[in-house]
Ligand SMILES: Cc1cc2nc3c(=O)[nH]c(=O)nc-3n(C[C@H](O)[C@H](O)[C@H](O)COP(=O)(O)OP(=O)(O)OC[C@H]3O[C@@H](n4cnc5c(N)ncnc54)[C@H](O)[C@@H]3O)c2cc1C
């Protein structure tokens with residue numbers, strides 16, 4: 001694999017896997033095990049290149065496994081296992097003008113969808129949101145495929161000062177004929193994006209990230225409420241109609257194992273060259 005770090009907590013792994021690269025479609029994900037005893041974690045296929053035989057993962061270090069991978073997945077190493085591609089590929093639809101919204105790490109998974117829409121002939125407006133300018137990544141990649149790009153930063157250090165919803169509102173004001181919005185990011189951001197488009201009646205697709213275990217529809221861990229129906233994100237999604245998603249239920253379920261996750265991260269940090277300080281994992285001084 002090759003690797004690039006985008007910030008203290010965000011890193012990109014490009015993995016050589018020709019079969020997976022040929023099979024991958026926008027919107028799909030893989031389940032990765034970094035070592036034999038490792039946890040299986042779902043990660044979106046943020047890019048794929050069938051000619052070079054690579055798939056790209058962009059990962060945020062948030063807990064035990066993603067921190068461990070941040071330490072151990074170096075250029076030239078291999079993952080223990082990777083299952084996929086999983087999930088139903090995104091449907092590029094027939095909309096002629098589309099807004100693709102990525103919030104924080106969500107910028108990576110929305111990229112293959114934006115590229116597929118562009119290849120499908122749509123006019124693509126990108127709206128990317130970051131906390132500040134130091135966290136911006138893939139701006140050039142998006143400029144290459146978007147007809148318009150709006151960068152938003154919470155603190156105004158680059159682009160439009162505000163959240164992605166400000167970018168969505170600006171794009172919808174300027175383009176009354178937008179047929180679809182695709183929004184990927186933290187649940188609270190996807191919920192706000194869906195609310196921003198609801199009144200205007202613009203179809204809005206989101207990609208859900210509930211806790212997953214098997215990824216094959218058998219454990220029920222990734223249960224989500226979509227309108228009156230219960231769906232499993234791993235086999236029925238992960239893309240769903242944002243106007244029907246019960247985001248509050250999703251957020252409650254994501255918090256369910258917080259204490260166990262904290263303990264696992266703390267235990268792991270005690271056995272490696274990292275320590276918990278004020279609830280954050282930091283490297284020990286050399
Ligand atoms: C379809 C899908 C695609 C995803 N794509 C990406 C991606 O491209 N990049 C990325 O950085 N993260 C992605 N995630 C989230 C990623 O799987 C979790 O951040 C990771 O599992 C956390 O594990 P941990 O041990 O590092 O942290 P933990 O301390 O175990 O958990 C931190 C938080 O991550 C979530 N989480 C924990 N375990 C899981 C799990 N098995 N499945 C899903 N969420 C979990 C919970 O909200 C938890 O609060 C995706 C999740 C899903 C479901």
Ligand code: FES
Pocket residue numbers: 211212213214215216217218219220221222223232233234235
């Ligand atoms: S992860 Fe088990 S049912 Fe979806």
